[in-house]
Amino acid sequence: MMSPIRDILAIAKGMGVTLRTAFRAPVTLRYPEERPELPGRHRGRHELERHENGLEKCVGCELCALVCPADAIYVEGAENPPDAPISIGERYAKTYVINLLRCIYCGYCVEACPTEALQMKDEFELAAPTKAQLVVTKEQLLATLPKREPEDSWLPG
Amino acid sequence: MSEVVIAAIESLALVLIVFTVAAYAILAERRVIARMQARIGPDRVGPQGIFQPLADVLKLLTKEDVRPVAADRVLHYLTPILTLVPIMLVFAVIPASPGIHLADLNIGYLYVAAVSSIAVYGVALGGWSSNSKYALLGGLRSSAQLISYELAQGLAALGVIAAAGSLSLVRIVDAQFPLPFAIAQPLGLAVYLLASIAESSRAPFDLPEAEQELGAGYHTEYSSFRFALFMLSEYVHVIVSSALVATLYLGGWWPFAGGLLGVAAFAAKMALLIFVFIWLRATLPRVRYDTLMAFGWKVLIPLALVQLTVVAFWVALR
Numbered sequence: 001m002m003s004p005i006r007d008i009l010a011i012a013k014g015m016g017v018t019l020r021t022a023f024r025a026p027v028t029l030r031y032p033e034e035r036p037e038l039p040g041r042h043r044g045r046h047e048l049e050r051h052e053n054g055l056e057k058c059v060g061c062e063l064c065a066l067v068c069p070a071d072a073i074y075v076e077g078a079e080n081p082p083d084a085p086i087s088i089g090e091r092y093a094k095t096y097v098i099n100l101l102r103c104i105y106c107g108y109c110v111e112a113c114p115t116e117a118l119q120m121k122d123e124f125e126l127a128a129p130t131k132a133q134l135v136v137t138k139e140q141l142l143a144t145l146p147k148r149e150p151e152d153s154w155l156p157g
Numbered sequence: 158m159s160e161v162v163i164a165a166i167e168s169l170a171l172v173l174i175v176f177t178v179a180a181y182a183i184l185a186e187r188r189v190i191a192r193m194q195a196r197i198g199p200d201r202v203g204p205q206g207i208f209q210p211l212a213d214v215l216k217l218l219t220k221e222d223v224r225p226v227a228a229d230r231v232l233h234y235l236t237p238i239l240t241l242v243p244i245m246l247v248f249a250v251i252p253a254s255p256g257i258h259l260a261d262l263n264i265g266y267l268y269v270a271a272v273s274s275i276a277v278y279g280v281a282l283g284g285w286s287s288n289s290k291y292a293l294l295g296g297l298r299s300s301a302q303l304i305s306y307e308l309a310q311g312l313a314a315l316g317v318i319a320a321a322g323s324l325s326l327v328r329i330v331d332a333q334f335p336l337p338f339a340i341a342q343p344l345g346l347a348v349y350l351l352a353s354i355a356e357s358s359r360a361p362f363d364l365p366e367a368e369q370e371l372g373a374g375y376h377t378e379y380s381s382f383r384f385a386l387f388m389l390s391e392y393v394h395v396i397v398s399s400a401l402v403a404t405l406y407l408g409g410w411w412p413f414a415g416g417l418l419g420v421a422a423f424a425a426k427m428a429l430l431i432f433v434f435i436w437l438r439a440t441l442p443r444v445r446y447d448t449l450m451a452f453g454w455k456v457l458i459p460l461a462l463v464q465l466t467v468v469a470f471w472v473a474l475r
Contacts, residue, residue, distance in 0.1 A: 011441065018193040018440045028197040 038122050043107045045123040046098055048141045049116065051088060056142070057117030058096065059089035064109035064118055072102035073109060089115070096138035100126055167259055171248055179392040180210035186392075186435045193439040214385065222381040225287060232286035237379065237386035240279025244393050246272045251400045252327050254410045254419035265326040266318055269401065270311055273356070276390070277303045280358075280365065280375050283387070287378035295374025298446065299365035302355055305453040306362075310352035312461035316345040316468040317405045330409035337408035344464040346406045348457050350433075353402060355453065357394035359434055361441035362449060399430035 029036055038044075049057045060077025078094035086092040110118050128134050184199070184206060191198025200206040224233055250265045252258035262268050277300055284296015318324055320341065321332035339346045355362035366374035376387040403409060403426035410419025444452070 014440045015436065018436060021195055022189065022192040024195055026192065026197045027195045030197075 038124075042122055042124070043105045043110075043120040045100070045121055045126060045136075046103075046109070046141055047119050047121050047143050048093075048096065048138065049119055049143050055085060056087040056092060057115045058093045058113075059087050059115055059117070060091040060093040061114060063112040063114065067108045067112040069106060069108065070102045070104045072099045072104075073097070074099075093138060096141060098136050098141065100134040100136060101131060164259070168249075171259060172245065175245065175248055175393060175396060176389070178396055179389055180214070182392045182395060182431055183213075183388075184209050185431070186438070189432070189435045190439045193436070217385040218382055220381040222383060223378075225289065225378050227288040228378060229286040229288065232282050233378075234383075236279050236283040236286060237376075237383045237390075238279075239282065240276055241386050241390040241393065243272050243275035243279070244390055244397055247397045248400070250326055251397075251404055252330060252409060253423045254417075255327065255415035257420060258327070261325055261327045264324045266314055266324045266329070266405075269326075270307070270314070273397070274303075274307060276394070279390070283379070284375035287375075289378050291372040292375050292377045295365045295367075295371045295377065298367075298371075299358060299375060302358070302362065302364060302449060302453075305450060306352040306355035306457070309348055309453055309457035309461050310356060312458060312465055313345045313349040313352065314405060316342050316461070316465045319465070319468050319472050322472075326404050326409075330404060330411070333408035333411055337406060337411055339406040339408070342406070342464055342468060344460055345468075346402070348461045348464065349406065350402055350430075352453075352457060353398035354434065354437065355449070357391065357398050357434075359391075359395065360438035361444050363438075363443060364446055364449060367443060395431060395434050396427070399427045399434070402430050403427050 051057060060075060062075045062077060065073040065075045074095065074097045075093050076095040077091045080087055080090055080092045105120070107120055110120055126134065187209075188198040188200070188206065198206070199209045202208040202212045224230065247269050249259040250262050250268055252261065280303065281296045281300040284292045284294070284299070287293070317329060317338050320338065321329040323329060323332070358365045364374075365371075366376070371377065376384060379387060400423075403423060407426045407430075409426075410422050413419045413422050
């Protein structure tokens with residue numbers, strides 16, 4: 001016992017803190033109903049972007065796979081067929097696989113990408129019944145183009 | 158014969174009331190502590206979570222009742238009951254309002270002290286019979302703690318008994334008109350309340366179940382319904398302590414003469430005290446074991462003796 005009065009005052013001060021907090025709004029987010037506000041540069045699931053004309057931005061350079069510290073990306077580039085181009089460059093990604101189980105969401109792949117093809121999006125609910133479902137292929141990673149609205153129906157095609 | 162039947166029905170009603178209050182004390186504690194930590198707490202089972210205790214009980218009942226191979230079979234099975242029953246017995250003499258009690262013993266407080274001491278056996282034997290080091294250490298700690306704090310508690314209660322001139326809890330409440338003992342003997346109230354917290358093994362004196370060092374203390378090896386009984390007895394202990402403090406120091410049904418208003422006053426005082434118990438748990442960290450012992454023997458007992466001396470002089474000179 002050093003100073004009983006000081007000790008009692010210290011306890012009273014602590015009791016005051018808890019009582020005041022009880023009348024504060026809780027900070028809890030009711031998650032499934034309420035969604036968190038994600039920061040603009042949130043690093044969630046990856047997406048392979050396209051140009052406005054539908055061509056893929058990815059040129060199959062494999063820099064993302066090279067820089068990946070978790071070795072979670074596998075890319076296989078191929079010559080871009082000139083008559084039916086898939087990307088805008090000379091080459092394109094024939095296969096593009098990300099193993100989300102290995103990925104540590106560091107974002108190095110996004111930084112390494114010279115064509116800004118690879119982006120990390122807001123999707124963070126990455127759970128699946130099987131491991132295989134978390135190894136995502138190019139089809140799953142490719143961005144879908146915004147659908148044309150009915151008022152755009154005057155467009156040819 | 159009919160008296161026996163009526164007494165049995167009354168006892169059963171009391172047990173049901175106490176269990177319900179205990180179940181909701183657990184919910185209240187979870188919700189109140191949550192708010193004090195800026196959380197929400199369980200509010201999903203029914204409106205505001207009012208069916209949470211029911212869900213918890215059902216969950217515990219469906220769990221497997223595991224008994225360690227090395228445990229003493231008979232004692233291991235008996236101790237949860239041995240812990241709960243003595244604490245429940247205390248309620249028999251607590252008056253909620255004049256005439257609203259199971260029994261008005263002329264040795265009321267003596268009965269309370271005697272019966273509640275038996276609960277120590279449950280705790281100590283629970284630790285011993287599990288044949289596990291964590292449970293044993295938890296049981297040892299609680300026995301040492303309960304015995305130390307029982308002394309301070311008894312000495313503080315002695316001040317009340319001396320001032321009231323009776324051991325009967327009804328007479329003790331009667332003696333608190335117009336001035337409750339909380340105002341007349343504030344030191345005694347402080348000692349009794351602190352000793353009660355230690356007696357019910359609640360934070361900051363919850364060393365018997367210090368999770369970080371001992372697993373769950375004396376009930377580490379208990380599961381399913383037997384664990385539920387230990388859990389229940391902890392909260393029944395809180396309710397008993399609140400009821401006793403309300404009776405001994407806050408004047409029971411004071412300021413009303415009795416009847417339903419008296420019961421309401423008594424219930425309100427109990428609710429306030431249960432809130433204090435919860436509030437303390439939300440605020441204070443656990444004390445160290447040597448500090449706990451030193452506090453009981455070197456601070457609470459001398460303080461109780463000072464209070465008792467003052468009361469004794471006052472009674473002698475009255």
